[in-house]
Amino acid sequence: MSNEDDKKAGLVPSQSVALLRTGVTSLVRRGAQDLLARTEADEWHRRGRSLWEKAKAYPEDADIAAVRKAREEAAECFRRGLLLDPNHTGLQFSLGLACYVDEKPKGDYTEAVLWFRKAAEQGYARAQNALSELFHSGKGVPQDYAEAVVWSRKAAEQGYATAEHNLGVAYKEGQGVQQDYVQAVMWYRKAAERAYAPAQYELGRMYANGWGVPQDVAQAATWCRKAAEQGDADAQYELGCLYHSGEYVPQDDAKAVFWWRKAAEQGHADAECNLGHAYFNGTSVPQDYAQAAIWWRKAAEQGDAGAQNLMGWSYHSGEGVPQDDAEAVIWWRKAADQGDAEAQFRIGREYLGGWTLPEDHAVGVKWCRKAAEQGHVSAQSLLGNVYFYGWAVQQDYAEAVFWYRKAAEQGDKYSQRLLGQMYAGGQGVLQNYAEAVSWYRKAAEQGDAEAQCCLAIAYEEGNGVPQDFTQAGAWYRKAAEQGYNVAKRALDDMLRKVKGIEHEGTR
């Protein structure tokens, strides 16, 4: 009832009632004014957003100035809206995003952080997630995983799928929180159930590896497929691998190639590689070296070291591309620079041999060592030779033994035999015939003719093994059968000698 009625009713209003009325009226007016301001701010937001979408819709080759103008106009709308309603979270986030894009070339992000933070502190999930990602990457703020987790947790607790996924990643990697696979699975699952493809893929991997959840290959395949069907390139690649290996799903190369192709068409480098392999080997597609090279090249051009190595090999062998050693070296060089051991070995060997590159032993040795240190067997063996012969380095038998042994232990028969010879000759290592014999035997059993011959000599002479002509004869014969003439002659010599001994014995 108004004062008018109170008076009419004979209820003379006291001072406090009048004051109360003023208070109520002013509260109503504030609400109405704020509502009006917010409605107008919403209108600016709508206008700004449509300008922003317009800027985004410009084709990639559009006039940069026009795109920038549209973006600036959008930002201006957001600013005007914020003048009317300074706490409008949607506007704060939109302006933050506009600032982020604007500040990207400068790498500064100060204003973006400011606006994202304003909206985030008011509980706006998208802004909380954006702020978390800035803390994660250290853009506009000092990099801080713990702070990133704080903000992604806030957004995740509001059910924002991207943040749930990011929080899962944080728990899985132990970034900003104690590593905890169970928690990781929990958050991945939340986002996955909201059909967030990257989380579906990650959840699939957790099941596949039994991380934070009992290993369950069927679940792994199910989640991977969900993500793949939504177009997640990682998942498409992974699903292709599952079909290829047949570990979790019935083996099916046609399906493998189908999913690899999907991922490859999205530019997934590993998928491009595998699709190339499928063409190269003719796995469920007609064998086609040219197609193989086309897909390998795509991956190689993205900087995939394995693919660069394969391109080197293609040019070297002339399969699928015109033979071109110079081109091969270019690709090997790229892969080698990225640390691909095979390519490093190839480059090293080219420099050492001087076939396509100017002979430069020092550079060759450098590359060989890089590959050898990564455990590349052929490189280790070659490096052993480098030290044995003293190519561009001080001759060093001990170093040669070191590298021969590395390769020998990985089963390289050539290095096993050389190592045996080093033991027999006491070169770079204390002379030890027993050791020599044991290495000869490993190589001999792998069919190395020279090692078989060495082993035979050891038996014949009783060096490191009890003298045994029968054994000696057997190993000589194996070597001789491979066309190793030294063994044949040695066998003949031994047989003659043995006959002589027998003759003397009978006399």
Added chain:
Amino acid sequence: MSTAINRRMSPEEEELAKKREELALLQAKLADRELFLTNLRTELSAFEGLYLRQVGVLYAELDEWNARAAELRAEEECTEGARSAATHARTQAEESHAAVHGEAAESKEFTPSSELKSLYREAAKRIHPDLATDEADRHKREQLMSEANAAYQRGDADALIKILEGYESSPESVQGEGVAADLVRVIRQIRQVESRLSQIEVEIANLSDSDIAKLRDKVEAAETEGRHLLAEMAEDVKRRVDIARRTFEARPAARAKA
């Protein structure tokens, strides 16, 4: 009005009969408009109560935090400006607090039954103060009308019936001092009622133009679009409260106090 006595009516009597008919029509209209006005007022007051409970309380909370922050600033800065700002903020906070904890905030929504409405209409038709013939009568009628208003808003049909019965049996309702006097009285009543009717229209227009009515219209319009405007407004102010609270609590002096 019809009479069994079969005689020609004098011109005064004819005029009186006409005027009485006119008055009867106006009384009915008056009752309708009074009812409409009362309902509008009640609805607005109910909406106001809802608004104060949902949104107003948050403004009051916001004002409280702002007042505390201003007082803290006044303590720190010790300037005349800061002190007067603090006083102003405190007054505002008290005003808002009183407003959201007063009677206005208690108004609840009320949907009158058609029986209640027709009882009220009947009461307005008969005991409306603007039908009074002298000051004493007016005073009596105002008293009764006020009771009727209160009874209507309580939804108390029995009380309304009692008021109506009480009025009918009261001696003031008995009339008759000759045709001429009646005519004068009826004409005066017509004028008073017409004046009240135009006053009601002004009041309705004023009420419909008030901030609270406009706010209610917006809320109702939004509701047809499935939006809950009051909840959105509350959400908005709540965020501002959070900011104000955080800002206050972030001040070193506030932390020291805590």
